Amino acid sequence: MIDLKDLRENPDRYRNGVRDKCMDVDVDRLLALDEARRAILARQETARAEQNRLSKEIGPRIGQLKGKLKGAAGEEKDRLEIEIATLEAKPAQLKAEVAEEERHMGAIEPEWRALWLQVPQPPSNDVPKGKGSADNIEIRRWAPKSWDFSKSFVQNRGFMPRNHLELVKLHGLVDFERGVKMAGTRHYVLTGLGLRLHQAVLRYAVDFMADRRGFTPMGVPVLVKEECMVGTGFFPAGREQAYHIEESKRGSGHDLFLTGTGEVGLMGLHADEILAAEQLPLKYCTVSTCFRREAGAAGRDTAGLYRIHQFDKVEQVVVCKADDAESRAWHKQMIETVEMILQSMGLAYRLLQCCTGDLGVKNEDMIDIESWMPGRGEGGEFGETHSASRLNDFQCRRLNLRYRDESGKMRFAYALNNTVAASPRILIPLLEMHQQEDGSVLVPEVLRPYMGGIAKIG
RNA sequence: GGUGGGGUGGCAGAGCGGUUGAAUGUACCGGUCUUGAAAACCGGCAGACCCGUCAGGGUCUCGAGGGUUCGAAUCCCUCCCCCACCGCCA
Numbered sequence: 001m002i003d004l005k006d007l008r009e010n011p012d013r014y015r016n017g018v019r020d021k022c023m024d025v026d027v028d029r030l031l032a033l034d035e036a037r038r039a040i041l042a043r044q045e046t047a048r049a050e051q052n053r054l055s056k057e058i059g060p061r062i063g064q065l066k067g068k069l070k071g072a073a074g075e076e077k078d079r080l081e082i083e084i085a086t087l088e089a090k091p092a093q094l095k096a097e098v099a100e101e102e103r104h105m106g107a108i109e110p111e112w113r114a115l116w117l118q119v120p121q122p123p124s125n126d127v128p129k130g131k132g133s134a135d136n137i138e139i140r141r142w143a144p145k146s147w148d149f150s151k152s153f154v155q156n157r158g159f160m161p162r163n164h165l166e167l168v169k170l171h172g173l174v175d176f177e178r179g180v181k182m183a184g185t186r187h188y189v190l191t192g193l194g195l196r197l198h199q200a201v202l203r204y205a206v207d208f209m210a211d212r213r214g215f216t217p218m219g220v221p222v223l224v225k226e227e228c229m230v231g232t233g234f235f236p237a238g239r240e241q242a243y244h245i246e247e248s249k250r251g252s253g254h255d256l257f258l259t260g261t262g263e264v265g266l267m268g269l270h271a272d273e274i275l276a277a278e279q280l281p282l283k284y285c286t287v288s289t290c291f292r293r294e295a296g297a298a299g300r301d302t303a304g305l306y307r308i309h310q311f312d313k314v315e316q317v318v319v320c321k322a323d324d325a326e327s328r329a330w331h332k333q334m335i336e337t338v339e340m341i342l343q344s345m346g347l348a349y350r351l352l353q354c355c356t357g358d359l360g361v362k363n364e365d366m367i368d369i370e371s372w373m374p375g376r377g378e379g380g381e382f383g384e385t386h387s388a389s390r391l392n393d394f395q396c397r398r399l400n401l402r403y404r405d406e407s408g409k410m411r412f413a414y415a416l417n418n419t420v421a422a423s424p425r426i427l428i429p430l431l432e433m434h435q436q437e438d439g440s441v442l443v444p445e446v447l448r449p450y451m452g453g454i455a456k457i458g
Numbered sequence: 459g460g461u462g463g464g465g466u467g468g469c470a471g472a473g474c475g476g477u478u479g480a481a482u483g484u485a486c487c488g489g490u491c492u493u494g495a496a497a498a499c500c501g502g503c504a505g506a507c508c509c510g511u512c513a514g515g516g517u518c519u520c521g522a523g524g525g526u527u528c529g530a531a532u533c534c535c536u537c538c539c540c541c542a543c544c545g546c547c548a
Contacts, residue, residue, distance in 0.1 A: 041508055045517045052517090055529050056477080084528095091528045254538080274468085274505090408487085410505080 017122030020356035130355025143348035163375025200450035220265025233362035388418035
């Protein structure tokens with residue numbers, strides 16, 4: 001959610017933001033509604049102020065007269081009744097005025113609010129302009145010593161690779177058929193060592209965050225109220241992506257939504273709170289099951305573990321002071337964390353600076369990390385495995401997550417988030433990169449303690 | 459699911475139709491005192507929004523929404539949430 005004051009003062013910043021993010025939000029309509037709203041507010045408040053003033057002034061008098069009225073009769077009684085009626089007439093008129101303005105307000109407020117929620121966080125100035133993922137810019141790439149990006153898999157390794165579909169079948173790691181039988185397309189069952197490898201990655205990632213990066217691991221709800229989805233910025237834009245539990249249809253309570261990322265639960269933690277400056281930065285991670293409808297992705301990545309409705313993800317978030325330099329420093333650090341983890345697992349990857357057109361509503365900057373998947377496409381492709389975002393105060397504004405700075409001033413905090421490890425997607429490069437000619441797969445050393453010491457699958 | 463009790467400022471806790479955005483305590487901040495600290499004393503201390511160049515003014519908020527009233531934290535209705543006990547249960 002953006003700052004409306006800033007919008008009034010720098011409308012072009014937001015008009016350009018919408019344009020650069022290739023979105024369709026009528027900023028000028030919002031400005032017009034905002035102006036209308038404030039005019040109504042001014043009239044309404046003036047009437048109310050008068051109402052309050054009058055009430056204080058004549059209220060006790062009315063009380064007095066009504067007291068007298070009880071004991072009065074005849075002409076005296078008529079006189080009192082007229083006096084009371086006269087006194088009561090004016091507040092009644094003001095009341096009608098207030099009600100009238102309230103109707104006006106009711107007519108524009110829903111649209112005003114809906115538009116306000118849609119205006120995106122403008123991208124940072126240094127984010128390159130572009131229309132979509134095709135315009136993202138590669139920053140750098142890394143590969144283990146045994147891998148040369150300029151060569152094919154065969155040239156690197158001396159044999160034809162199997163893709164992850166073949167590998168999981170060969171070793172009985174995933175049962176797609178039964179997953180689909182139970183839950184439909186894009187579902188799967190992790191079986192045997194498949195589940196163990198999956199959990200090994202997740203456990204390794206959580207321990208890495210806690211032990212080596214000082215993040216506090218949290219177990220958070222994955223079933224949350226709508227406010228939580230709106231507050232974290234996933235709604236209204238991403239409403240179609242979330243599974244909706246319609247508890248309200250059962251009579252009572254509120255509807256719930258399955259979260260598509262642990263970010264929701266982690267950021268929702270401190271919604272509506274006022275933190276002390278010393279409490280910042282908050283550094284949280286979680287491992288949670290993520291649910292995504294993948295609406296609009298029909299026909300894309302239909303096979304295998306790449307795009308599925310349910311997966312598990314270790315996510316990291318940082319809530320820091322409202323300071324651009326600090327936020328950038330955390331962004332770097334969070335990306336560095338991921339690089340350390342990927343490198344320790346012997347995976348090749350590249351960093352992409354996402355262009356303006358590829359940013360969502362809530363981020364001002366985003367770096368995607370794509371891991372090399374030898375079995376993807378023709379002769380291997382990079383596939384997104386991580387995404388690191390800087391959100392400025394957009395998310396905390398929506399969540400109403402504030403802190404008191406050193407001077408006692410209330411400020412909205414800045415938030416950042418990044419994937420640590422999302423599985424089973426990460427199993428794709430893991431299996432494909434570490435496969436041997438005979439189809440067996442070497443388990444990276446860092447994962448073996450979490451696999452009961454197993455060093456090789458198959 | 460049943461029964462009962464509750465939701466008021468950072469926390470505790472009064473208020474139960476007008477002068478209460480809210481007593482009091484406590485926490486916190488500033489000051490006096492002190493070699494320093496504590497204690498004591500004095501002062502300050504809600505947030506959002508609107509108008510205004512400033513000074514300042516105004517509106518709203520006592521779980522949420524609606525109603526009664528000239529006037530609601532206080533009365534009425536609906537909903538939500540919390541707590542306790544019972545039932546059921548991974």
